[in-house]
Amino acid sequence: MSWREVPRPIRWILGAQIVVLSYGGIVHVVQLATGGWPPYAWAPGWLAAYFTSLTLLDPLAAALLWSRRAAGLYLSAFVFVTDAAANAYATYGLHMASGMAVVSQAVITAIAIAVLVTARRVRPWLR
Numbered sequence: 001m002s003w004r005e006v007p008r009p010i011r012w013i014l015g016a017q018i019v020v021l022s023y024g025g026i027v028h029v030v031q032l033a034t035g036g037w038p039p040y041a042w043a044p045g046w047l048a049a050y051f052t053s054l055t056l057l058d059p060l061a062a063a064l065l066w067s068r069r070a071a072g073l074y075l076s077a078f079v080f081v082t083d084a085a086a087n088a089y090a091t092y093g094l095h096m097a098s099g100m101a102v103v104s105q106a107v108i109t110a111i112a113i114a115v116l117v118t119a120r121r122v123r124p125w126l127r
Contacts, residue, residue: 001125003068010125013118017076018062020111024083025058043090050086054079070126077119080112 003011032039032055040048057079064072087105091097 006068006125010122013122014065014068014125017115018065021058021062021065021076021079024054024079025056025062028052028055028058042096043094047086047090050082054083068126070123073119073122073126077112077115080108080115084109084112 006014028051032052035041038048040051043051057075061072061075061079065076066072084105087101087108091101091105
């Protein structure tokens with residue numbers, strides 16, 4: 001089945017996830033390149049390791065979705081849900097609640113919810 005056979009709303013959902021995941025991968029690369037060593041020095045080790053892992057997980061999920069693999073949907077849901085939780089911890093648990101951090105955490109949480117809500121509708125169109 002080609003992309004053209006996939007209904008337009010499903011293409012939009014997948015396209016949005018691919019764009020956001022690709023953007024996230026770029027953001028993490030830039031943060032690693034400009035943040036000094038160790039990366040995310042402000043964060044506990046486990047949180048820094050998680051944010052660093054998104055440098056690979058974000059583009060991997062985007063690539064799997066681009067190739068219309070179900071694994072991409074599952075990885076995308078995992079990445080968005082855990083990223084929302086990690087950002088919530090960084091923002092509120094570590095008391096790093098700048099205005100931008102609060103907005104960013106709310107946006108990633110909304111995206112995570114949207115991915116979970118649409119997953120059942122998207123799944124039949126993936127291999």
